[in-house]
Amino acid sequence: MNKIQELPWDNPRFRTWIAVARAEKAIVRALSKALEPLGLKIAQLDMLMNLYRHPGQSQHDLARRLLVGRSNITMLLPQLETQGLVRRESDANDRRILRLYLTQDGEERLMEALAVYTRLIDRVMAQSTPEQCEAMGEQMRRISEALAED
Amino acid sequence: MNKIQELPWDNPRFRTWIAVARAEKAIVRALSKALEPLGLKIAQLDMLMNLYRHPGQSQHDLARRLLVGRSNITMLLPQLETQGLVRRESDANDRRILRLYLTQDGEERLMEALAVYTRLIDRVMAQSTPEQCEAMGEQMRRISEALAED
DNA sequence: TGTATTTTGTTCATGATTGAACTAACTTTG
């Protein structure tokens, strides 16, 4: 069996990726905990944020923007609906489409959650200077673009 | 309702976090696909890698290193065992402990997978200069440390 | 018009992961 020339643990690029994956996981954990008192999960907050920015979008659009399956939206929406945070309205012109809107309560809960969210991210990103942080964001966006070519 | 002063979408630090989360997700997707021909999932590869570096560790230690629950290890291990990639041996001195070892096949599969893995990560990280990449890794490690204080 | 294709949302079976409860084995301590 041919051994690999350089084991990944000694590869700086690989070590960076490991660090990225670990940090992302840590942030997700911390965010989950921070949102718990608000009765929101990350997936739900993502939806609320998207609906705030793009009111009236269809479930299909929302799924595409969140990079999740359409069925996922179908499963998650009732949770927000029964909490009274989101409203679904049939489109008049295309009866297949359900248009999604935040309710007043939904918008208020979103604002509370965003305060928690930004506080956490500010704290996390305070580990870097604004310039470093900006550079990191730029690199990450390039990575996403590079991988999007499929 | 008090509006939030600055909406997160205009916050550079927040935008960086979104970019990180997106890129991480994209890389995980790409890696999943790349490993498919080898019959390995990411979680399984993580285990093989850890067992290569730390042969003979217990399931408890492995779970701790991978930052997953112990039950997860219990569920995943049989998949690798039936493929003949991993061997479990009872510890002679402490009969609660099962010590884990890669088999010859396991090591060979790991090397194949690592070749695929490093090729992908090299491609991904080639979006940055080595210096940028190194800086990013350093920032990510600081973030993990900052959040570890719980 | 009428048939074929596409699109939207839902349902369902599947797989991953988690945490709590449990058993067996070891350790501490009185």
Added chain:
DNA sequence: CAAAGTTAGTTCAATCATGAACAAAATACA
């Protein structure tokens, strides 16, 4: 030594995301 506490691994129920199969509705096109 015996009781209490701790640790390793397993089991199980619950949560969550996914993709395939499907129904209803809209669109294309012949």
